[in-house]
Amino acid sequence: MAVLKKAGKKVAKKKLPAALARKTAKKAARKAPAKASRTVKKPRTPKRKGPAALGRVKVAADARLDLLFQKDYQAREIFDFLKVQTLRELEQHAPQEIIDRLTGPMVQTVQRIRKTLALVHRHLAKDEKFAKEFLAEVSRG
Numbered sequence: 001m002a003v004l005k006k007a008g009k010k011v012a013k014k015k016l017p018a019a020l021a022r023k024t025a026k027k028a029a030r031k032a033p034a035k036a037s038r039t040v041k042k043p044r045t046p047k048r049k050g051p052a053a054l055g056r057v058k059v060a061a062d063a064r065l066d067l068l069f070q071k072d073y074q075a076r077e078i079f080d081f082l083k084v085q086t087l088r089e090l091e092q093h094a095p096q097e098i099i100d101r102l103t104g105p106m107v108q109t110v111q112r113i114r115k116t117l118a119l120v121h122r123h124l125a126k127d128e129k130f131a132k133e134f135l136a137e138v139s140r141g
Contacts, residue, residue: 061088078102 059068065085069075081102084090117123118131119138 059087061086061091063087065090 063086065079065087066076068087069079078098079085079090082090082093082098084093114124114127114130115134118134121131121135123131
C-alpha cells in the first residue's frame with residue numbers, strides 16, 4: 001500500500017484492481033500535457049516533377065531522336081532546326097518556346113514577300129493597304 005499526504009495527514013491508499021489501475025493511468029495520460037514527448041516534424045519533400053510523374057520511363061534520356069521519330073519527317077526537321085539530337089536536349093525546350101522559335105522566321109519571310117511584291121506594284125489577297133503604305137514609305141525615304 002502506498003501512503004499519500006492529504007492536508008498534512010497521512011492517508012493510506014487502497015490497492016486497485018489491475019484493469020481499473022490501467023484505465024485511470026490512461027485517463028491521466030490523456031489529461032496531462034504531452035509537451036515533452038512532442039517531436040519536431042520534418043517538412044515533406046516535394047514530389048518529383050518530370051518523366052517520373054508519368055510512370056516508368058520507357059526510353060532513355062540519351063536516346064537519339066532520329067531513331068525514335070524515324071517515320072515523322074516533319075518532327076525531324078524541327079529537331080534539326082532546334083539543333084537537338086537526344087531526348088534530354090529536346091526536354092529542355094518548352095512547347096511555346098519551340099512554337100515561337102519556329103514561327104519567327106516564317107513571319108519574317110512573309111513580311112519580306114509582302115515588301116517585295118509591293119515594290120513591283122503587286123500584293124497578296126486583301127493586302128493592298130499594306131502595299132500602298134509600304135510604297136509611300138519607300139518613296140519618302
